[in-house]
Amino acid sequence: MLNEKSVLVTGASRGIGRAIALYFARNGAKVAVNYSGSEAKANEVVNEIKENGGTAFAIKADISSSEDVTNMVKTVVEEFGSLDVLVNNAGITRDNLLMRMKEEDWDAVINTNLKGVFLTTKAVTRQMMKQRKGRIINIASIVGVSGNAGQANYVAAKAGVIGLTKTAAKELSSRGITVNAIAPGFIETDMTGKLEEGIKSEMLRSIPLARFGQPDDIASAAAFLASDASSYITGQTLHVDGGMVM
Amino acid sequence: MADVLDRVSKIVVDRLGVDASEVKPEASFKEDLGADSLDVVELVMELEDEFELEISDEDAEKIATVGDVVNYINSKQ
Numbered sequence: 001m002l003n004e005k006s007v008l009v010t011g012a013s014r015g016i017g018r019a020i021a022l023y024f025a026r027n028g029a030k031v032a033v034n035y036s037g038s039e040a041k042a043n044e045v046v047n048e049i050k051e052n053g054g055t056a057f058a059i060k061a062d063i064s065s066s067e068d069v070t071n072m073v074k075t076v077v078e079e080f081g082s083l084d085v086l087v088n089n090a091g092i093t094r095d096n097l098l099m100r101m102k103e104e105d106w107d108a109v110i111n112t113n114l115k116g117v118f119l120t121t122k123a124v125t126r127q128m129m130k131q132r133k134g135r136i137i138n139i140a141s142i143v144g145v146s147g148n149a150g151q152a153n154y155v156a157a158k159a160g161v162i163g164l165t166k167t168a169a170k171e172l173s174s175r176g177i178t179v180n181a182i183a184p185g186f187i188e189t190d191m192t193g194k195l196e197e198g199i200k201s202e203m204l205r206s207i208p209l210a211r212f213g214q215p216d217d218i219a220s221a222a223a224f225l226a227s228d229a230s231s232y233i234t235g236q237t238l239h240v241d242g243g244m245v246m
Numbered sequence: 247m248a249d250v251l252d253r254v255s256k257i258v259v260d261r262l263g264v265d266a267s268e269v270k271p272e273a274s275f276k277e278d279l280g281a282d283s284l285d286v287v288e289l290v291m292e293l294e295d296e297f298e299l300e301i302s303d304e305d306a307e308k309i310a311t312v313g314d315v316v317n318y319i320n321s322k323q
Contacts, residue, residue, distance in 0.1 A: 126291055174284065 001227050003028035006080035008073070010034040010063050010120060011090025013041035015189040016139060019215030020087055020222050021045050025054035027223055032076045033058045034090065063090050063116035066123075073123040082131060085226045086124045088117045088161075089139040091154075093191070098152045106153045113157035114164070121168055125177070134177040135226050138165050139218070142183045142241045158183075162237050169235030178234035180225050185241025187213040208243035250297075250323075254315050257292050261285065271313030279312075293319070 007024050011017040013035040021031045022045065031049060033056055035042035042058040049056035057079060061072035077083050091113045094105035117138055128134025143151055144158025162181050169179040186192055186203055192212065195203075204210060221240045224230055239245055255269040262279050275281040275289065290306045293299075293315060299322050301309075309315055 129288055129291070171284065 001027040001223060001229075002085075005029045005084040005226065006032075006076070006082050007085040007087065007226065008032040008034060008076050008083060008120075008124070009087040009089055010061075010116070011036070013038040013045060013058075015191070016184065016187060016215045016218045017087075017089035018045050019219040020089060021056070022048060023216060023219035023223055024085075024087075024226070025049040025056060026052065028054075029085070029226075030055040030080050032056070032072075032079070034061055034063070034072060036060065036062050036090065063120055064111040066119050069116075069119040069123050073120070073127070077127050083124055083127045084131070084133065085135040085137065086120060087137045087139065087222055087226070088120055090116060091139070091157075093151070093154050095150050095154065097150055101152060109153035110157050110160075113154065114160040117161050117164060121164070121179075125172065128172070128177045129175045132176045134172075134175075136165075136168065136172075136177065136179040137222050137225050138162075138179070138181040139222075140165070140181040140183045140237060142185045142239060142245050145183055145237070145239070146245045165237065166235045173234055178225075178231070180230075180233060180235065181237040182218060182221050182225070183237050183239045183241065183245075184218050185213055185239070185244045187215055187218060189215060206244055207241070211242065213240060213242060250316050250319050251312075253296060254293070254312060254319070257289065257296060258312065261289055261292060269312055271311065271316060273312045274310050275312070276310070289315075297323070299323075 002024055007029045009017050009021045012021040012033040021033050025031050033042050033045050046056045046058045059072050059075055061068040063069055092109060094109050121136055138161050140161045141158040143155050144162055148155055165179050165181040217240055221238055255266055258269050259266050262281055264279050273279055275286055290301050294301055297319050
């Protein structure tokens with residue numbers, strides 16, 4: 001499905017990003033596994049891909065730094081000879097009620113989750129415009145659509161990503177580049193693993209499909225958006241949330 | 247000078263699909279050669295590759311005509 005496509009996945013050492021990197025590699029893609037802090041985890045992902053006969057390498061970059069991002073994209077293009085797909089997945093949380101949220105927690109989340117997507121998109125666009133072809137997939141969040149108490153910074157960033165997705169889609173469509181977002185609902189990762197059972201069962205009641213999603217639910221949706229099968233889709237936000245928000 | 251104009255002209259003809267005779271120094275990319283904003287961004291990218299230089303966003307915004315490009319490149323070489 002993704003044979004020989006060269007892909008950069010940000011924040012690919014853990015959780016959803018890790019699942020996307022592994023899933024894409026299983027489907028034939030060459031994968032650049034970006035990480036910021038967890039080098040060992042990123043190397044595990046690379047090793048797993050290589051053990052299964054795939055192509056991958058790990059690359060460190062703080063996506064909120066334009067210098068890091070420019071160097072990362074340059075390295076990926078040098079390594080793979082092209083850059084067909086960018087998956088903007090890296091993200092952080094600094095949850096708190098609005099009244100208690102510190103300015104630095106607001107800035108940190110906006111810088112990584114929103115500005116980071118702007119910087120990586122800008123950096124890959126040059127290469128994709130030359131190729132007259134490219135796919136950009138932004139991992140937003142269902143709370144960017146619905147809002148969520150305690151996550152003003154995260155929600156603002158994710159809603160921003162959805163707006164950025166639509167604008168980039170309009171600007172780049174004439175050059176064969178599609179830009180779409182995925183809005184995951186509750187996906188079982190380290191993040192949701194920490195929640196109390198009471199809160200979990202409460203959440204389950206709001207999900208029509210009555211189960212939490214798995215990282216591979218997001219990975220398979222991303223693979224579809226990266227594949228030639230989705231060439232007529234751009235500027236969209238695909239909800240992968242068990243029907244939570246319709 | 248002629249060499250730079252020739253090289254610029256070739257890129258403009260390729261990119262914008264115009265006739266070489268239209269690519270005169272006074273020709274405006276947007277008004278005369280049918281380029282949109284994104285075309286100009288792409289032209290700047292190709293010029294950077296062709297002449298192995300980096301054109302800052304500030305300088306790129308000042309480029310309106312074929313002559314602007316030729317003068318800019320000559321000033322950098």
